[in-house]
Amino acid sequence: MSYKNFPMVPRVVFGRGSFNQLSEILDPKRLSINAPFIFLVDDVFKADGNLTSRIPLAYDDKIIYVSAKEEPKTDQVDSIVKDIILSTKERPSGIIGIGGGTLLDLAKAVSIMLTNEGEAKDYQGWDLVKNPAIYHVGIPTISGTGAEVSRTTVLTGPEKKLGINSDFTPFDQVVLDSELLQGVDKNQWFYTGMDCYIHCIESLNGTYLNAFSQSYGDIALSLCKEVFLKNNLSQIEADEKLMMASWHGGMSIAYSQVGVAHAMSYGLSYLLGTKHGIGNCIVFNHLEEFYPEGVKLFKQMKELHGIALPQGICANLTDADFDTMIDISLDLKPLWENALGKNWQKIITRSKLKALYKKM
Amino acid sequence: MSYKNFPMVPRVVFGRGSFNQLSEILDPKRLSINAPFIFLVDDVFKADGNLTSRIPLAYDDKIIYVSAKEEPKTDQVDSIVKDIILSTKERPSGIIGIGGGTLLDLAKAVSIMLTNEGEAKDYQGWDLVKNPAIYHVGIPTISGTGAEVSRTTVLTGPEKKLGINSDFTPFDQVVLDSELLQGVDKNQWFYTGMDCYIHCIESLNGTYLNAFSQSYGDIALSLCKEVFLKNNLSQIEADEKLMMASWHGGMSIAYSQVGVAHAMSYGLSYLLGTKHGIGNCIVFNHLEEFYPEGVKLFKQMKELHGIALPQGICANLTDADFDTMIDISLDLKPLWENALGKNWQKIITRSKLKALYKKM
Numbered sequence: 001m002s003y004k005n006f007p008m009v010p011r012v013v014f015g016r017g018s019f020n021q022l023s024e025i026l027d028p029k030r031l032s033i034n035a036p037f038i039f040l041v042d043d044v045f046k047a048d049g050n051l052t053s054r055i056p057l058a059y060d061d062k063i064i065y066v067s068a069k070e071e072p073k074t075d076q077v078d079s080i081v082k083d084i085i086l087s088t089k090e091r092p093s094g095i096i097g098i099g100g101g102t103l104l105d106l107a108k109a110v111s112i113m114l115t116n117e118g119e120a121k122d123y124q125g126w127d128l129v130k131n132p133a134i135y136h137v138g139i140p141t142i143s144g145t146g147a148e149v150s151r152t153t154v155l156t157g158p159e160k161k162l163g164i165n166s167d168f169t170p171f172d173q174v175v176l177d178s179e180l181l182q183g184v185d186k187n188q189w190f191y192t193g194m195d196c197y198i199h200c201i202e203s204l205n206g207t208y209l210n211a212f213s214q215s216y217g218d219i220a221l222s223l224c225k226e227v228f229l230k231n232n233l234s235q236i237e238a239d240e241k242l243m244m245a246s247w248h249g250g251m252s253i254a255y256s257q258v259g260v261a262h263a264m265s266y267g268l269s270y271l272l273g274t275k276h277g278i279g280n281c282i283v284f285n286h287l288e289e290f291y292p293e294g295v296k297l298f299k300q301m302k303e304l305h306g307i308a309l310p311q312g313i314c315a316n317l318t319d320a321d322f323d324t325m326i327d328i329s330l331d332l333k334p335l336w337e338n339a340l341g342k343n344w345q346k347i348i349t350r351s352k353l354k355a356l357y358k359k360m
Numbered sequence: 361m362s363y364k365n366f367p368m369v370p371r372v373v374f375g376r377g378s379f380n381q382l383s384e385i386l387d388p389k390r391l392s393i394n395a396p397f398i399f400l401v402d403d404v405f406k407a408d409g410n411l412t413s414r415i416p417l418a419y420d421d422k423i424i425y426v427s428a429k430e431e432p433k434t435d436q437v438d439s440i441v442k443d444i445i446l447s448t449k450e451r452p453s454g455i456i457g458i459g460g461g462t463l464l465d466l467a468k469a470v471s472i473m474l475t476n477e478g479e480a481k482d483y484q485g486w487d488l489v490k491n492p493a494i495y496h497v498g499i500p501t502i503s504g505t506g507a508e509v510s511r512t513t514v515l516t517g518p519e520k521k522l523g524i525n526s527d528f529t530p531f532d533q534v535v536l537d538s539e540l541l542q543g544v545d546k547n548q549w550f551y552t553g554m555d556c557y558i559h560c561i562e563s564l565n566g567t568y569l570n571a572f573s574q575s576y577g578d579i580a581l582s583l584c585k586e587v588f589l590k591n592n593l594s595q596i597e598a599d600e601k602l603m604m605a606s607w608h609g610g611m612s613i614a615y616s617q618v619g620v621a622h623a624m625s626y627g628l629s630y631l632l633g634t635k636h637g638i639g640n641c642i643v644f645n646h647l648e649e650f651y652p653e654g655v656k657l658f659k660q661m662k663e664l665h666g667i668a669l670p671q672g673i674c675a676n677l678t679d680a681d682f683d684t685m686i687d688i689s690l691d692l693k694p695l696w697e698n699a700l701g702k703n704w705q706k707i708i709t710r711s712k713l714k715a716l717y718k719k720m
Binding site: 002003006007008009011013015018021024025173176211216218222223237240243247254255 | 579
């Protein structure tokens with residue numbers, strides 16, 4: 001028996017307004033005046049002077065704005081890496097991702113691909129990365145994915161949607177500033193928050209669970225309930241609690257795994273480009289069989305916040321389309337094993353998956 | 361406003377039997393065959409072949425057995441450091457502490473003092489350490505202190521009992537193997553576990569608390585209650601939950617502080633050599649005024665486990681003795697400020713402290 005030697009984010013700042021400490025954090029990490037910091041920033045902030053004016057640019061540092069409208073892709077990572085290599089005099093001092101899960105995952109992947117040969121798709125899987133990534137910092141502006149603590153960066157490649165899971169993936173530094181969560185669209189807030197909630201349900205009901213992961217999952221779940229089921233928190237309290245829920249929810253996966261909702265939503269995402277948060281919600285809504293209590297509570301929260309999920313997104317799909325989604329989904333073996341145990345293949349058949357997808 | 365950039369333990373293994381992975385963990389960290397690993401091990405394990413035979417010794421590696429009967433001292437650190445320097449060909453590859461809070465704190469302090477000039481007492485305080493410590497690993501064999509995650513190593517020096525609080529203090533690696541908790545003396549199990557419980561009460565009731573620390577404190581407190589108030593856990597479950605309680609309780613101090621019990625027990629410890637765990641219990645037992653709910657629950661747990669605390673330990677002390685304890689205690693300003701707010705000096709007077717000590 002061998003247990004994972006889990007890499008934790010070695011530095012974290014938590015506090016409202018802590019984004020203003022970025023310069024102080026980055027300065028000692030600058031390798032030379034020719035080795036810039038590259039800020040990957042969600043392009044919704046392009047017009048937001050309040051955030052962008054506080055990004056501490058010096059020497060050849062630059063901001064690359066990236067749209068988070070679509071899920072991050074392996075060729076997108078390759079293209080950003082190529083641009084960075086062509087436009088910098090030396091290997092960058094660091095990559096700073098500012099945004100939601102998409103931007104954080106891109107920052108992690110880019111920092112890995114700057115020191116590892118080949119293409120991002122070559123590293124989709126478990127422990128395929130050979131060289132340490134360059135210094136990378138994660139600054140979430142929306143909470144729930146756990147991307148700020150996880151050892152994966154989930155990318156859609158030509159053949160699969162799968163994470164680059166490695167000890168070099170986690171951020172070297174995270175800044176948790178709840179001020180940055182202001183102004184998030186309500187639907188997006190709910191979908192991303194539910195990503196955390198669904199992590200917890202999948203982790204806590206999984207066969208991989210141990211006392212380490214359970215303790216993180218329990219607190220994350222309890223924080224999710226405070227945020228999404230109670231109406232007695234101030235906006236700041238709710239933001240900070242959701243930020244911590246995302247953090248602990250991500251840690252809960254350390255010795256555990258996600259489960260049925262994630263495995264199925266990867267299929268939707270690969271075929272239809274469905275974003276991760278909403279995709280998880282669409283799937284989870286139909287998983288009473290696997291997570292009866294979790295789905296019941298999810299429906300309560302959805303109701304309470306007046307969220308209407310898209311219906312019939314699989315209505316016009318062909319058999320070939322369903323097969324594609326099913327292939328992508330069934331390929332995520334650790335997720336199924338965590339959810340259903342070693343004999344998962346006897347429980348979840350292709351026809352069962354198809355029937356579930358047809359409901360969505 | 362500036363927030364602490366908190367250093368987290370960057371690597372953690374959790375799992376029953378994970379101690380057997382030590383060789384795999386340490387091998388890549390060996391700097392040369394002349395740079396040994398030094399294992400600081402609680403001398404209660406001297407006769408325990410099951411543990412000591414599994415310590416992976418190679419080249420010039422060696423075990424130094426240390427008694428944990430007394431609290432760790434600055435001159436003890438200096439003496440171990442001197443022995444190591446005199447007996448090794450090169451600076452060690454790493455220091456591995458195996459034991460309770462005393463051994464973990466010694467390992468942290470020794471690893472710091474191998475790269476920093478002067479004596480350990482020079483570094484008692486906040487952020488006085490200049491150079492990174494050598495690689496150091498913490499392996500708890502008793503749970504509660506949170507020493508495995510904290511950024512302090514609490515030492516008794518010639519003038520004060522105070523931690524070396526620094527970003528270089530936390531371990532580079534922690535191994536959490538609940539098998540190692542077997543055979544702990546019941547009183548010691550309770551006192552050390554209560555150190556965690558008291559951390560939580562002090563942190564959660566403190567003025568420094570933020571959402572980060574609260575989330576860790578809440579889960580640690582809830583785990584303590586499971587372990588010490590319920591009788592429905594298997595021994596393994598109870599051990600693993602206490603291990604995680606200690607971990608999260610330690611993290612809860614990240615942006616918070618301990619409070620009245622710790623501030624007062626440092627006085628007992630300095631003057632009378634009272635060990636930290638039992639000292640906290642002796643003090644906390646009389647702190648209804650500050651932590652009414654917390655003390656009530658503490659008394660329930662004490663009752664449930666049939667623990668009889670020593671009485672009258674201050675009965676024969678002189679006025680000078682009380683003054684010494686009061687000086688040591690009042691010097692811990694951040695603890696008092698956390699407990700009682702900015703105006704703490706108006707609330708806790710020397711005569712009040714003396715009256716409290718007299719009850720113990």
